[in-house]
Amino acid sequence: MAKPVSIEVWNPNGKYRVVSTKPMPGTRWINLLVEQDCRVEICTQKKTILSVEDIIALIGDKCDGVIGQLTEDWGETLFSALSKAGGKAFSNMAVGYNNVDVDAANKHGVAVGNTPGVLTETTAELAASLSLAAARRIVEADEFMRAGLYDGWLPNLFVGNLLKGQTVGVIGAGRIGSAYARMMVEGFKMNLIYYDLYQSTRLEKFVTAYGEFLKANGEKPVTWKRASTMDEVLQQADVISLHPVLDKTTYHLVNKETLAQMKKEAILINCSRGPVIDEVALVEHLKHNPMFRVGLDVFEDEPYMKPGLADLKNAIVVPHIASASKWTREGMATLAALNVLGKIKGYPVWSDPNRVEPFLNENAPPPAASPSIVNSKALGLPVSKL
Numbered sequence: 001m002a003k004p005v006s007i008e009v010w011n012p013n014g015k016y017r018v019v020s021t022k023p024m025p026g027t028r029w030i031n032l033l034v035e036q037d038c039r040v041e042i043c044t045q046k047k048t049i050l051s052v053e054d055i056i057a058l059i060g061d062k063c064d065g066v067i068g069q070l071t072e073d074w075g076e077t078l079f080s081a082l083s084k085a086g087g088k089a090f091s092n093m094a095v096g097y098n099n100v101d102v103d104a105a106n107k108h109g110v111a112v113g114n115t116p117g118v119l120t121e122t123t124a125e126l127a128a129s130l131s132l133a134a135a136r137r138i139v140e141a142d143e144f145m146r147a148g149l150y151d152g153w154l155p156n157l158f159v160g161n162l163l164k165g166q167t168v169g170v171i172g173a174g175r176i177g178s179a180y181a182r183m184m185v186e187g188f189k190m191n192l193i194y195y196d197l198y199q200s201t202r203l204e205k206f207v208t209a210y211g212e213f214l215k216a217n218g219e220k221p222v223t224w225k226r227a228s229t230m231d232e233v234l235q236q237a238d239v240i241s242l243h244p245v246l247d248k249t250t251y252h253l254v255n256k257e258t259l260a261q262m263k264k265e266a267i268l269i270n271c272s273r274g275p276v277i278d279e280v281a282l283v284e285h286l287k288h289n290p291m292f293r294v295g296l297d298v299f300e301d302e303p304y305m306k307p308g309l310a311d312l313k314n315a316i317v318v319p320h321i322a323s324a325s326k327w328t329r330e331g332m333a334t335l336a337a338l339n340v341l342g343k344i345k346g347y348p349v350w351s352d353p354n355r356v357e358p359f360l361n362e363n364a365p366p367p368a369a370s371p372s373i374v375n376s377k378a379l380g381l382p383v384s385k386l
């Protein structure tokens with residue numbers, strides 16, 4: 001069994017043992033645990049993705065809760081090990097929890113936390129950055145400059161797409177998809193078409209109000225449309241950004257057939273999860289459609305890219321950094337720690353995981369609750385009255 005060797009310990013005499021499988025940004029999360037009598041053990045092993053065996057070794061014989069990462073496989077084996085060690089809580093340091101088998105957690109009575117809300121704007125900003133970079137061919141142009149190829153202004157040099165007046169398509173208009181839509185509509189005066197299983201009334205009201213504002217100022221108003229099928233978005237949008245959860249319904253949502261429906265010069269952005277796109281089909285599509293561009297933060301077989309993707313000039317690729325702002329990453333660590341702490345202390349679960357701001361205020365103690373437990377109903381956990 002591969003044993004993690006390198007561990008940093010805070011408050012060695014704490015009553016509750018909480019393990020974090022990775023060092024996380026900031027110190028507030030550590031202080032909050034230590035103040036509540038936790039011994040905090042942080043795995044500092046220099047190995048990016050810990051195996052199930054590594055994590056079993058970390059859990060050991062007695063462990064009250066674990067804070068883990070989206071790269072780890074939290075299934076039957078780990079929940080069984082955690083439960084045998086007396087553990088009652090696990091939190092992903094992520095809003096997405098497709099790496100977690102929630103049924104297995106339910107079976108072992110382990111609460112599963114995630115970190116919604118705190119990464120909404122940061123992730124949407126990266127999706128917007130990729131949209132702009134793809135539209136204006138910024139990465140290609142940067143490489144051209146650094147290669148010393150620029151020898152003077154030319155009318156046809158790196159001509160890209162104007163966003164103003166074009167249509168932005170959002171698939172999955174939840175927290176992040178809606179934030180991205182607002183940025184693109186307000187920032188670049190794009191019209192919106194979106195597809196989601198649920199209506200996003202707030203988003204629709206925002207676009208309507210902004211359209212009225214523009215009209216009152218003598219400008220062309222922006223418009224919105226809720227598509228009844230995803231195909232409508234694919235066919236009509238000039239920029240399409242993917243923001244759904246990853247589950248059975250969204251696996252390979254973008255594939256050979258759906259790619260063929262998109263405009264030849266469309267831009268496709270993915271800051272959700274890699275397997276939402278069939279990446280082999282995408283590589284083929286990019287090869288045959290040089291004006292089609294993509295901005296990818298996530299990959300089907302992370303950390304790897306499918307063969308050929310890295311060679312394509314019409315693809316911009318970044319290493320899953322959409323939530324990587326200091327405020328967000330520190331906030332994710334705080335929410336993950338408070339999820340675990342809340343369960344250990346027997347606190348109720350916060351009633352609205354879309355409203356986690358009170359937990360992020362550095363100048364006040366956090367509410368006595370777990371900010372977001374995804375299986376709270378299945379476990380019959382009490383809900384906070386706050």
Ligand SMILES: NC(=O)C1=CN([C@@H]2O[C@H](COP(=O)(O)OP(=O)(O)OC[C@H]3O[C@@H](n4cnc5c(N)ncnc54)[C@H](O)[C@@H]3O)[C@@H](O)[C@H]2O)C=CC1
Nearest residue numbers: 096123172173174175176196197244245249271272322323
């Ligand atoms: N690249 C990155 O670093 C990050 C990636 N993410 C990913 O983004 C996802 C979304 O996060 P949030 O917006 O906070 O979640 P959310 O739950 O607010 O939004 C997800 C939306 O997807 C919709 N949806 C579900 N199935 C669908 C389907 N078949 N077709 C269309 N829409 C569907 C839901 O109705 C919901 O509105 C996370 O689950 C995570 O996987 C989140 C943060 C950072």
Ligand SMILES: O=C(O)C(=O)CO
Nearest residue numbers: 093094095096322323
């Ligand atoms: O929170 C998530 O789901 C992430 O992907 C982290 O960046």
